[in-house]
Amino acid sequence: MSEQLSARIFAELESLILIDPHTHINPHAAASTTLADIMGYHYYTELAHSAGLAKELIEEPGIDPKEKVGRLVTQLGDLDNTIQVSWLLDICKEFFDFQDEAITESNWENLYDTAAKKMAQPDWEQQVLKQSGLEQVFLTNDFDDPLEGFDTNLYIPCLRTDDLVFHLSKSETRERLAKSTQMDIGCASTLREAIGKLFSHFTSKGARACAISLPPDFSPVSVTADQADSVVRSLYAGSELSCEEARTVSQFVFWTLAEYCAEHQLPFDLMIGVNRRVYEAGVYQGQDLYDKRTSLILYKDLFNAFPNVTFPVSVLTSTSNQELVSYSWIFPNVVINGHWWYSNTPAFITFDCKSRLEAVPKTKQIGYYSDMYKLEFALPKFRMYRRVLANVLATDFVISRNWSEQRAIELGKLVLRGNVETIFGC
Known part of the structure; x- marks a missing residue:
């Protein structure tokens, strides 16, 4: 009963249109252009670094966005228990039609390319x-x-x-x-x-x-x-x-x-x-x-x-x-x-x-x-x-x-x- 009750309340709250009262959004570039914009969020870089990925690999000057995502993906297996990775999966499923259970070294490139195409749409924001x-x-x-x-x-x-x-x-x-x-x-x-x-x-x-x-x-x-x-x-x-x-x-x-x-x-x-x-x-x-x-x-x-x-x-x-x-x-x-x-x-x-x-x-x-x-x-x-x-x-x-x-x-x-x-x- 409590699960069904909670689900009904959640559905009502999910339908509510929101005002977000505190962000760090740049209004001139509010939405992402590549998956690197999303996985470059400090939660993922600091967790990947904590799990063993060298800072130099994460912050290499001039690194290509796709290369950066590929490096971060190598640590996602160690992070899949975290709520932050659940945010990432939610984003990929809701916005990029990602169907797999996890982002891995075998599927991330297709996800990256799909996301890039969607983000390139003029009305993406x-x-x-x-x-x-x-x-x-x-x-x-x-x-x-x-x-x-x-x-x-x-x-x-x-x-x-x-x-x-x-x-x-x-x-x-x-x-x-x-x-x-x-x-x-x-x-x-x-x-x-x-x-x-x-x-x-x-x-x-x-x-x-x-x-x-x-x-x-x-x-x-x-x-x-x-x-x-x-x-x-x-x-x-x-x-x-x-x-x-x-x-x-x-x-x-x-x-x-x-x-x-x-x-x-x-x-x-x-x-x-x-x-x-x-x-x-x-x-x-x-x-x-x-x-x-x-x-x-x-x-x-x-x-x-x-x-x-x-x-x-x-x-x-x-x-x-x-x-x-x-x-x-x-x-x-x-x-x-x-x-x-x-x-x-x-x-x-x-x-x-x-x-x-x-x-x-x-x-x-x-x-x-x-x-x-x-x-x-x-x-x-x-x-x-x-x-x-x-x-x-x-x-x-x-x-x-x-x-x-x-x-x-x-x-x-x-x-x-x-x-x-x-x-x-x-």
Whole structure:
């Protein structure tokens, strides 16, 4: 009975047209052109490297796309237990009519050629969007992105601010900021004004959020322009900052971002807890790991200071998830957001999803985002989440709590789509 119930709920959730609230899609090249675009996703390169494929073979300069896929295929047998390979098979079956049980050294070339022909069709991007049931896709835009040459009603701009907060000490970042704002920046007040110009530019193009990825030791505190001015002047004069001075600049810029989010009524997406370059010899994007020292207590001043700013928060571990559940339980402006990165497997999603649905107001949960770099990944990733969600709704709500099937479906639709619309103003 529970399996049939879960299947019916899943079918209803599968029919829902979605808004994906966080991706890394390039709107100028949203869909893949070869199977290498798909298998070049960091999940496959880092898993293949972990299983024994040399980094030099994966990242050889100038490697032909077909050759790269052939090399990665040699490791797929060791990876066929992973959920990531199930995503790959889902893509190949749904989009490229692949019928075999596994991608092997004997069948991959035919799959590659079939995929290349399909991807060469002029309306391939539209086909993928339609088959995936995607209505809108949120982007992750550099702060100096002109936001031109694409449909901002389909691909929703989002101001990504990591460089501003953590890399302003780089002359390249300062030059990009000056060029994009057409400002002569040299002090805290002009820096603040320049950041304001970025917000005006992004909101004029339909941006729906500001976002940042944060290390586990970052603590946002209020730093005013007066307090930061001498350090900012030193930075723009070319002086090398101490660690403490660099932290002051980061905190000033971050707090300024929060102030402009309040002014422009933009949600501020916080993706908390990633340590960069832990595995320094890893493949591209396969070097970063989570850190259990992360605690949301570091953000209490922020959450208290900006009650009118909505903070959709992503965390990397189930330990952090329990803390996030508690903060979203208490703080009206803290919203649970997706299942990020190392928590993006069915076992962790199930545990985290159960605790969220049991404890947090249903209107404060963004169930899932794909975090994808190519459009083809929306279908298998959201399907994975919808299967988990359907099982949780069936067992924990219909069977255990005597909810009607329709009531459970409506809850699923709310966390999958309805809350994205209300929280981000879509």
